Amino acid sequence: MVGPLEQAILAAMIFVIMLGMGASLTPRDFVLAFRRPYGLLIGLVSQYGFMPLIGFGLASILPVPPVVAIGILIISCMPGGTTSNMFTYFSKGNLALSLLMTVNSTLFGVLLIPLLLVLYAGALEVDIPRENVIVTLVLLLVPVAIGMGLRKMNANVGAVAEFGGSALGLFFILFLVVSWIPRNWGFLMETGWATYAASIGLGVIGMAIGYGFARALRLHPRNARTISLETGIQNGPLAIAIIAFTWPADEAQAVMAVPVLYSLFIVIVSTAVTLIFRRANLAAEQKLPDGLL
Helix, strand or coil: CCCHHHHHHHHHHHHHHHHHHHHCCCHHHHHHHHHCHHHHHHHHHHHHHHHHHHHHHHHHHCCCCHHHHHHHHHHHCCCECCHHHHHHHHCCCCHHHHHHHHHHHHHHHHHHHHHHHHHHHHHHCCCCCHHHHHHHHHHHHHHHHHHHHHHHHCHHHHHHHHHHHHHHHHHHHHHHHHHHHHHCHHHHHHCCHHHHHHHHHHHHHHHHHHHHHHHHCCCCHHHHHHHHHHHHCECHHHHHHHHHHHCCHHHHHHHHHHHHHHHHHHHHHHHHHHHHHHHHCCHHHHCCCCCCC
């Protein structure tokens, strides 16, 4: 399913994506994050409270085999993806909040992702090699640190790295379309409806719950749109990389099914949701209250 050449390309793309995320950070970002614990808490609850629970519910209710259920759990436990920042911008959301939530979920993910996978995998009685997952997550902090170093040394170089990482996140979807799908067409045709339902439903349900959660807290509509997108859009490339580097090729195909399909469908879902948000955007909403939230 994923050959040595594709593994090397995937590793290089993940490195650049995480490098770009690191280049978007400065020490001041972390100071601001902890000065506003309310926003930090909302982000963590949305990303690591709602999404893994939604994934567990889909894996429990839908008639999918255990290997596919593992894939559902992995993608649902991932941090937010950089794609959410782009859709937040187009939906006239709060881009600063979007970046903050993406960064926080990625950094806290090193601790929370293994714990959540162990918790929910145990409830579903499936086995996930958590040691390999932890090693992969820790290694991914290296390009983040390098990106931060580049930003500190030279702001222009950091800006280029940041743009490259964001652009490569979208290119990754095209890479799947032209590389993975044609070679696995037969597998996709044999894949049951439940796998497709999980791939689409995870993002749709996540965005709906994220938006409802934000509105229940009486947050500004722009912030509600942001939290909706940040909740539903997961880091698909990271999930696929973890699977490719953890499971042998013969098992990885089934485990990777939902993360790959999710990565493809989330662009369509996010585009539709962004169009809805833009139409609902009122002039009165453009004035943000003081503070991030």
